[in-house]
Amino acid sequence: MNEYAQQIIELYKHPLNFGKTEDADIIKIGINLSCGDQVSMYIKLKAKSLELKDEIESISFEGTGCSVSVASASLLTEMLKGKKLEEVLGWGTMEIEELLGVELGPSRLKCALLPLDTIQEGIREAKSLKLKGQN
Numbered sequence: 001m002n003e004y005a006q007q008i009i010e011l012y013k014h015p016l017n018f019g020k021t022e023d024a025d026i027i028k029i030g031i032n033l034s035c036g037d038q039v040s041m042y043i044k045l046k047a048k049s050l051e052l053k054d055e056i057e058s059i060s061f062e063g064t065g066c067s068v069s070v071a072s073a074s075l076l077t078e079m080l081k082g083k084k085l086e087e088v089l090g091w092g093t094m095e096i097e098e099l100l101g102v103e104l105g106p107s108r109l110k111c112a113l114l115p116l117d118t119i120q121e122g123i124r125e126a127k128s129l130k131l132k133g134q135n
Contacts, residue, residue: 028122
């Protein structure tokens with residue numbers, strides 16, 4: 001077994017930043033309908049304005065899923081701390097595969113992207129709600 005596969009299994013067994021953040025500014029649930037993976041992402045911002053320059057202060061997750069989905073969520077929660085929302089919205093397949101250290105087939109890639117897609121959707125929804133509230 002290569003070191004990346006071993007890392008994925010270890011993160012599945014002992015995920016980083018697993019748990020609910022009670023004072024999160026953004027909470028979003030994502031579901032992969034094709035396999036049943038589910039993830040809840042909790043994001044606390046340094047500033048509360050939801051501007052694209054805002055930074056992620058802390059991020060955590062809860063959920064159930066395959067080893068790839070859980071490992072992806074675990075690594076993302078580590079990598080996205082301190083990142084600006086604009087940068088997070090620019091992440092995609094390449095960043096996830098780099099993070100995991102493996103190239104994935106289409107079905108596994110969908111699992112790996114679930115946490116990122118959920119985070120990005122949560123950011124966009126929170127910004128949209130804030131903009132609607134200002135009108």
